[in-house]
Amino acid sequence: MSAPLIWILLPLLLAGLALPIRHNRLHIYLGILAAALSLLAFFVPVDTPLTIGAFSFKIAASLQVLGRSLMLERAEQSLLTILYGIVALWFFGAKAAGVEGYPLPLALAIIAIMIATLAVEPFLYAAIFIEIAVLLAIPLLSPPGHIPGSGVIRFLVYQTLAMPFILLAGWMLAGVEASPGDLALTIQSAAMLAVGFAFLLAIFPLYSWISRLSEETSPYVLAFLLWALPVTIILFAMGFLDRYAWLRSAQFVAVLRLAGLLMIVTGGIWAAFQRHLGRMLAYAAIVESGYMLLSLSLTPAISSEVTFLHLIPRGLELLVWALALSILQQHSESLRYSSLQGWIRYFPLASAGIVLAHFSSVGFPLLAGFPPRLALWEGLARQSITDALWLLIGLLGLLTGAIRTLAVLAMAPEETPWRWNESQTQKIMLGLGILGLIGLGLFPQAMRPLLANLSLLFPHLGQ
Secondary structure, three states, rough: OOOOHHHHHHHHHHHHOOOOOOOOOHHHHHEEEEEEEEHHHHHHOOOEEEEEEEEEEOOOOOEEEEEEEEEOOOHHHHHHHHHHHHHHHHHHHHHHOOOOOOOOOOHHHHHHHHHHHHHHOOOHHHHHHHHHHHHHHHHHHHEEEEEEOOHHHHHHHHHHHHHHHHHHHHHHHHHHHOOOOHHHHHHHHHHHHHHHHHHHOOOOOOHHHHHHHHHHHHHHHHHHHHHHHHHHHHHHHHHHHEEEHHHHHHHHHHHHHHHHHHHHHHHHHHOOOEEEEHHHHHHHHHHHHHHHHHHHOOOOOHHHHHHHHHHHHHHHHEEEEHHHHHHHHHHHOOOHHHHHHHHHHHHHHHHHHHHHHHHHHHHOOOOOHHHOOOOHHHHHHOOOHHOOOOHHHHHHHHHHHHHHHHHHOOOOOOOOOOOOOOOOOHHHHHHHHHHHHHHHHHOOHHHHHHHHHHHOOOHHHHH
């Protein structure tokens, strides 16, 4: 038995078997499976002999498939715990969000494939796995019976355009290793790599598909993809930085910082002027990706730690925010401000989820997003006060959007009665999510057991 078999191939197989099944409890079974994989990654060490009664066994770290190696070592187990844990929560909330009719097993397959991008050797095969995950995402974004909109088409085109650049950059990087003194080849390979990741991560101005998708598909499905794909792609990019020392040069780090600040500032400013709650979520997700890119540009001693600190809060914020939006969407003609004025009186828990997740994304104190934003701000201010001020501008834009959202939801006549229109399942899921946002803000040390070993994934980034 091997780790790739358990955490990659087995979920892929079970997702394929579950795809044709139509059962009203399928989301629960998928959530239980993902939770079991998360707990297994947390408690059962890889490449360590284990004895249970008279039986002794060991989970091997690598698996050979078609002449290629998939390897998941002990350092990856914390990451597996986080990824499968958050997708388990996503499955458990699917019925409350009203997406149980979607091909949900594809979400499990996407997570397994994205994990394979981090495990495959040679690592350039990860680009092919990313493209497969993108193709699997299309039926989720546009399920049977729905006509794909322009956002879905742009998503597919932009993500596919990234593949030739990534593969060509990998071919050039092999030449750089053979001839490290060839400056022209080095510059060309770095440029190809930058363009490829610009398409993959939807770096400004290539993120128009995100705001379009927010009006065309379920916020709950979109939030899953805006969490799963950027997080694993950034980890894939960290693999490049760890493998090639010259990519950690001051010039390339400056490009990373510029890209992160562009996403934060432009996303924050657009969020400040939005009148659609779905688009507000989309721009907040863009800002979240900017946080992680900006974290990578900090001093080597703290860059990876600050980047990893964003993983869990980002997933929880998007999950709670999208669940609350989906509940409002089920009862409203649209998610525009004009359709939702005063709805805090009708859906108080869903409204609270939207507002708290939004404030957490800004980095409001005592919420889950505060510790990573504080660490990012502190690290950036030590390097450049000017860049810290640009970060402040982006955060102020996002904060303005949060205040406007709160004002619109609370804009109801005083005589309007308070009602609890959320279902019991929705109340439970929203309540747990809100408690999670507050709990991680009050006790951020709870994330430490999951984040402590992640820096071992990229040992050279701290040098």
